[in-house]
Amino acid sequence: MTAPDDRGAEGPGGLDRPRRDTTPAIEVRELRKTFRIRGGLLGQDRQVVAVDDVSFAVPTGGVLGVVGESGCGKSTLARLILGLLPPTSGDVLVEGQRLSAMDRRARARLIQPVFQDPFASLNPRRRIRDIVAMPLVAQGGIPARQVRDRVQEMLARVGLTAEQGERFPAQLSGGQRQRVAIARALVLRPRIVICDEPTSALDVSVQAQILNLLAELRRELNLTYLFISHNLAVVEHVASEVAVMYLGRIVERAEADALFRAPRHPYTRALLASVLTPEPGLGVPDVGLGDTLPDPANIPPGCRFHPRCPVAEPRCARQAPRPVDGAECLLLEAEQRPAA
Template sequence: MTTLLEVQDLTKHYPVRQGLLLAKQVGTVRAVDGVSFRIERGETLAIVGESGCGKSTTARLVLRLIEPTAGTVRFDGQEVSGAALRTLRRRVQVVFQDPYASLNPRLRVADTIAEPMEVHGIGTPESRAARVKELLGLVGLAPFHAQRYPHEFSGGQRQRIGIARALSVQPELIICDEPVSALDVSIQAQVVNLLKHLQRRFGLSYLFIAHDLAVVHHMADRVAVMYLGQIVESAAKQAVFANPRHPYTRALLAAIPQPDPRRRGLVKPIGGDVPSPMNPPPGCRFHTRCPHARPRCKAEMPTLREIEPGHTVACHFAEVLPPHVAAAEDGIAPVAAQRLALYAAARARRMEGRERPEI
């Protein structure tokens, strides 16, 4: 595989000001602080972490919706800046978290999906109208939906419209910013499976941001774990779930609901609160909550280093931590399987014609 997106030392700091005319800077919010990763063609990289860790800010920096303080973004080997931005807009699209806020309530669905094609000068009015009908079919909607307004659809249908809009300019990379977190569980399974189907059909790459580790387990090829603006662990999905090497990753997996009562309590959940990004602790930023913290952790910031092929960790003592209690894989598999079963059952009913499609 070849690298499609490469992010190097991406940083975003927000100045905190006060006083007359906000002229005095009194601090800095380190929203994203030196993030690096890459995405190969046809691959899904998931970024996970607690709320406020910088996941969505990273996505906006990649899209250049906000300007970075430092760092570089290279798409297909070319640095994204200046004249290259317009090309990036067409080749990289986004599916937003909130399907209610991401659509213009004054535009019909046909206009919403056709608008990116008009902006980039793709096709004629007739070909764009045909493309809209084709895209609606791809995402499981009917042609007559093109003349309706967003308020006439459910949350799952609106997210499908957002996916159709993202596909309209034939992108190579789609950034999914928590695309299923606002949906019901049964609808989540449908949308996730739709994204997987579209990836196989068109060879898409995804930057997938999510809280739900069951969704990540089903969707991702590789996982990057963020904490307080920094990536603390990155590896293939199987390695992260079966053998996490950073204490924070283990804490996230310990928070997964465990259906087997005999296995509950094997791993203690994470304690404490996330420190302020305006005043992060010295050394390792996780040491204030880490059960394995040592004096070195408080004094020296760990670097993200490779401890196994393809597995990087920012922890001084990753190699000597106690063995991981593998309860997360057992807990997450039934959740993912249940969602897949819901989708399979709904699809079977539709194939038999016993009920109207639940979209």
């Protein structure tokens, strides 16, 4: 785990209550979420384990990147941390407080989301300024004038004009809409922002603008991000630490530099190999994952990655790996303890 960052002490958002600097901004303990899928007339109900015994902590000012394929549970994890879904078991602590013990308004002051699709997450029938004002209005008791000023200030901060504030979402481009979503997320001056694929729906040139804006805001406001993306190159650019998820579990977690320089888990290696950088002549790599696809309703025994793993051994189908230095792989355990 990274050393806690103490720049947060004077941060503009931390005015309300004294806070010990060593308290992680986000802490997740043995978090688990299962869903029941109705089997239909004759079929049996099936259980989907979306998040399976996940624990981690993110220090104030840090950025934890969460990567994995669709269905790996990364968006469920985001929803659990936002309090939008109750966990089946385990705890989410935000700035040392249990999320489940907080009321909605207190939670909104601490933690806010930015979602993937700025088309779906903005009310099409409201003006931009009203959309951005909504979290302030929902808090109640803030004078209208103050709300207006705070909204203007926030719009300007994300690069939107007062005139754009008068428009409706449909009149803005995708990038401008994502700026609106960011303004709305930051208008309450939260400490933590959960970014769930914030640039996946955007063009690359606009993605770069939004990533740069998120980075500036984080430095300026000493924000902590949980940054979810399927794009490893994006995560490499923004994250200080990276968690790789596979079928509900974090199979590898490491400092971003270490993970990208020397990935340890075979799944992380395959993901990294799949990134197509704009370098001609290299061709498309054979990532060696085969044709079996992960099914969260049918998690394989032993190591859950073994059916796709290019280096799996027979024991991987029987024995579940334990985490060793942040990576869950039997082959790595063997490396660590040759004399066992």
